[in-house]
Amino acid sequence: MxxxxxxxxxxxxxxxxxxxxxxxxxxxxxxxxxxxxxxxxxxxxxxxxxxxxxxxxxxxxxxxxxxxxxxxxxxxxxxxxxxxxxxxxxxxxxxxxxxxxxxxxxxxxxxxxxxxxxxxxxxxxxxxxxxxxxxxxxxxxxxxPPEGAGPLGTVAHTFRTVGRLGGLAVRDRIRQRKAAAR
Missing domain, CATH: 3.10.450.50 (Nuclear Transport Factor 2; Chain: A,)
Known part of the structure; x- marks a missing residue:
């Protein structure tokens, strides 16, 4: 112990x-x-x-x-x-x-x-x-979704979030490739 x-x-x-x-x-x-x-x-x-x-x-x-x-x-x-x-x-x-x-x-x-x-x-x-x-x-x-977004706000948030996460994933892959190339 x-x-x-x-x-x-x-x-x-x-x-x-x-x-x-x-x-x-x-x-x-x-x-x-x-x-x-x-x-x-x-x-x-x-x-x-x-x-x-x-x-x-x-x-x-x-x-x-x-x-x-x-x-x-x-x-x-x-x-x-x-x-x-x-x-x-x-x-x-x-x-x-x-x-x-x-x-x-x-x-x-x-x-x-x-x-x-x-x-x-x-x-x-x-x-x-x-x-x-x-x-x-x-x-x-x-x-x-933010509190009180409502149905349409929730759908809009979902689309924005999917796009943002896709962009972040691509940015991270590019960063990894650059780091590997160094």
Whole structure:
């Protein structure tokens, strides 16, 4: 088990938020190997996202998040623990510079509020659940119609959004080709 600055072993209540801080703020992907069981099961409420089984899938998720939001920052707001489970209410902020949930880079800032439940077996996370406000992120990225748009406004917003996302995807491909040519 990890230890605190005074040398005592950390329990799940202290370890849970520390793991999330090390992963998201310090970009320490090694925390996954150190603190997640190799067969960890991760439940994410993303459309089309199956349950992630094992540390390789969790590592890829983290790397994709770092690519999408290079300035990603995490803040734990509240921690509640009971037995082998820890709930961390937190928020992630960042600027979308890469593909996020299939959306091309918009350059817009996002703030995601979430609840993460970590179930421990000793000092290893063996199961993780996340509930997050992804609809708010879609709104911040300009994907959802503005409030009060009405039926015609919603249709117009949809057409503008499809065109804008297509243009952003083309711009990103051109940027990638230029970078590869250098």
């Amino acid at each position: 990890d230890s605190s600055r005074d040398g005592r072993a950390l329990g799940p209540r202290e370890l849970g938020p520390r793991i999330l801080d090390d992963l998201w703020n310090r970009r320490d992907v090694g925390v996954i190997d150190r603190h997640f069981g190799s067969e960890v099961v991760t439940h994410l409420p993303l459309p089309g996202q199956p349950v992630i089984k094992g540390t390789p899938g969790l590592r890829k998720l983290a790397e994709d998040m770092f690519a999408a939001l290079p300035d990603l920052a995490y803040r734990a707001v509240e921690v509640v623990a009971a037995g082998d489970k820890v709930l961390v209410r937190g928020e992630l902020t960042g600027t979308q510079r890469g593909f996020l949930m299939g959306i091309p880079p918009t350059g817009r800032s996002t703030r995601l509020t979430e609840h993460v439940i970590l179930r421990f077996d000793g000092d290893r996370v063996v199961e993780m659940w996340q509930q997050a406000d992804y609809l708010s992120v879609l709104s911040q990225l300009g994907i959802t």
